Amino acid sequence: MEERHDYIIVGAGAAGLSLAYHLVEAGVEGRVLLLERAPKTANDRTWCFWEAEEGPFEAVVARRWHHLWFYGQRGAQRLSIAPYAYKMIRARDFYAFMERWLAGRSGVLLRYGEVEAMGEDGEGPWVVQEGRRYRGRWVFTSLYHPPSKNPRYHYLLQHFKGWVVRTPTPAFDPEAATFMDFRLEQRDAVRFGYVLPFDARTALVEYTLFSPALLPPEAYDQGLRGYLEGVLGLGRYEVLETEFGVIPMTDAPFPRRLSPHILQIGTAGGQTKASTGYTFQRIQAHSRRIAQALRRTGRPFYPEPRWRRHAFMDSVLLHVLERGYCPGVRVFSELFCRNPPARVLRFLDEKTGWLEDLRVMSSVPLPAFARATLGVLWRRWGGG
Numbered sequence: 366m367e368e369r370h371d372y373i374i375v376g377a378g379a380a381g382l383s384l385a386y387h388l389v390e391a392g393v394e395g396r397v398l399l400l401e402r403a404p405k406t407a408n409d410r411t412w413c414f415w416e417a418e419e420g421p422f423e424a425v426v427a428r429r430w431h432h433l434w435f436y437g438q439r440g441a442q443r444l445s446i447a448p449y450a451y452k453m454i455r456a457r458d459f460y461a462f463m464e465r466w467l468a469g470r471s472g473v474l475l476r477y478g479e480v481e482a483m484g485e486d487g488e489g490p491w492v493v494q495e496g497r498r499y500r501g502r503w504v505f506t507s508l509y510h511p512p513s514k515n516p517r518y519h520y521l522l523q524h525f526k527g528w529v530v531r532t533p534t535p536a537f538d539p540e541a542a543t544f545m546d547f548r549l550e551q552r553d554a555v556r557f558g559y560v561l562p563f564d565a566r567t568a569l570v571e572y573t574l575f576s577p578a579l580l581p582p583e584a585y586d587q588g589l590r591g592y593l594e595g596v597l598g599l600g601r602y603e604v605l606e607t608e609f610g611v612i613p614m615t616d617a618p619f620p621r622r623l624s625p626h627i628l629q630i631g632t633a634g635g636q637t638k639a640s641t642g643y644t645f646q647r648i649q650a651h652s653r654r655i656a657q658a659l660r661r662t663g664r665p666f667y668p669e670p671r672w673r674r675h676a677f678m679d680s681v682l683l684h685v686l687e688r689g690y691c692p693g694v695r696v697f698s699e700l701f702c703r704n705p706p707a708r709v710l711r712f713l714d715e716k717t718g719w720l721e722d723l724r725v726m727s728s729v730p731l732p733a734f735a736r737a738t739l740g741v742l743w744r745r746w747g748g749g
């Protein structure tokens with residue numbers, strides 16, 4: 366016996382929950398079924414992003430900063446990011462907010478259990494969760510499977526470990542987050558510290574790397590301790606919480622459609638920006654566009670440009686880093702020293718026009734980027 370729904374969303378993480386939210390808020394009609402492995406109670410991630418206006422999840426923004434610290438080759442800079450605010454949402458708050466929101470929506474159901482299979486036949490797409498079969502008009506899945514490697518593309522990882530620490534005396538600037546702190550030995554990877562201060566004595570402090578492979582677990586603790594004690598100069602601190610994460614930094618294409626009526630969303634749907642790992646705001650934009658398209662046309666598709674120059678520039682940066690044409694610390698230092706911060710953030714949001722893109726690109730080390738541009742073109746269209 367099959368249960369029928371209009372929209373089945375597989376995975377109730379950031380993308381699945383956001384899509385359900387935007388479908389309802391946009392007034393898309395139909396029954397929505399969310400399928401998730403298990404209730405989400407842990408604070409399994411901390412999402413940060415920048416935004417100039419108020420967003421849909423403002424109620425759960427735990428902290429917002431109008432300044433960012435950047436420590437690079439030219440020393441320390443405390444940057445005003447107006448008109449943006451750098452905002453932090455803790456996953457536990459987001460999941461709880463969505464649980465309350467779902468409780469008031471009779472058209473949206475959430476069921477727990479392992480999703481075992483999905484596919485499509487003559488009658489449309491289907492999903493099996495713990496032996497129970499569901500059929501929908503459209504299925505959206507955020508189940509992530511790392512892409513198999515293709516020599517045309519780049520595959521770096523952004524991996525990090527963070528501790529929420531509390532110090533006995535004030536140790537953090539509560540009015541400014543630390544975006545990138547390169548006062549760490551770089552060796553074979555891009556390494557930097559990242560600090561999200563909750564107040565003067567409490568902060569999430571992360572040790573982050575961009576590199577092709579993960580480190581042994583103890584190396585993250587060592588790096589984090591080295592940053593807290595050696596760079597931030599903290600003598601005594603208490604560790605309150607731990608966070609570990611791996612985000613793919615790849616320009617490999619993620620198929621938007623697995624079959625005519627099964628679409629991928631979230632990281633699985635290519636919503637992670639290859640050069641930075643930022644995903645949360647792209648998930649919101651993607652979900653909003655799907656909802657608007659469904660409302661207008663009854664289908665979840667919207668026009669996308671065939672050539673995305675920002676995606677090409679992401680590939681060039683990945684090539685620079687992968688080949689070691691120029692140390693990451695130099696690239697990011699030039700970027701932040703030679704441009705107003707808001708321009709860099711707009712560029713990373715892919716909202717800049719040609720002229721601003723040229724300004725940004727002319728601020729980074731040109732020989733390395735020219736060589737990497739040729740490298741990307743050759744890999745992509747010259748046969749690898």
Ligand SMILES: Cc1cc2nc3c(=O)[nH]c(=O)nc-3n(C[C@H](O)[C@H](O)[C@H](O)COP(=O)(O)OP(=O)(O)OC[C@H]3O[C@@H](n4cnc5c(N)ncnc54)[C@H](O)[C@@H]3O)c2cc1C
Pocket residue numbers: 375376377378379380381400401402403409410411412413414478479480481507508509608609610611612630631632633642643644645646
């Ligand atoms: C620790 C961490 C910190 C991050 N910080 C930021 C940040 O600051 N800013 C930013 O923009 N991005 C950040 N990201 C990247 C990105 O925003 C997150 O990974 C985001 O959660 C991706 O959303 P998603 O829905 O694609 O995946 P997820 O949120 O991982 O959702 C996938 C869901 O599918 C469920 N699932 C998986 N398999 C099954 C199955 N077989 N059956 C049923 N359910 C299943 C999982 O339980 C999960 O709930 C971070 C990522 C991590 C890991």
